[in-house]
Amino acid sequence: MSVIRTFVLAAVLSAGLAAPAFARDPVFTVKLEAPVTEATRVIAQNTIWNCTDDTCVARPSHASTVRSCRQFVREAGARVVSYGPQGNELSADEIARCNGDNAAPLATNNAQ
Secondary structure: OOOHHHHHHHHHHHHHHHHHHHHHOOEEEEEEOEEEEEEEEEEEEEEEEEEOOOOOEEEOOOOHHHHHHHHHHHHHHHEEEEEEEOOOOOOHHHHHHHHHOOOOOOOOOOOO
16 A cells, blocks of 8 residues: 555655646737738747737747847837736836837936
8 A cells, every 4th residue: 555655645746846847938918019911920039929910929938028028129120019928018118118219318417
């Protein structure tokens, strides 16, 4: 009976330790400012994005950052209005930086 008990315990522990390995990266969604004319694939930051209409989706292994968004914009050649997984999208300010809208130079006022 102890052999069976040992086998069952080993199986339960194996399943418990293997479960995190099956966890998948979250789905990121990018909403484009203008829709694409046909289904398109964009490769940015080692991720393949599938784009249809004004939406691109992927399961990237990176975080939702302005930097990753900028690389998407650079590779896609399109402006975005949202970027990231549901509930963790970039803020409006971050989207503006992603699109390169903060072109105003940083002013230093040392002359006072």
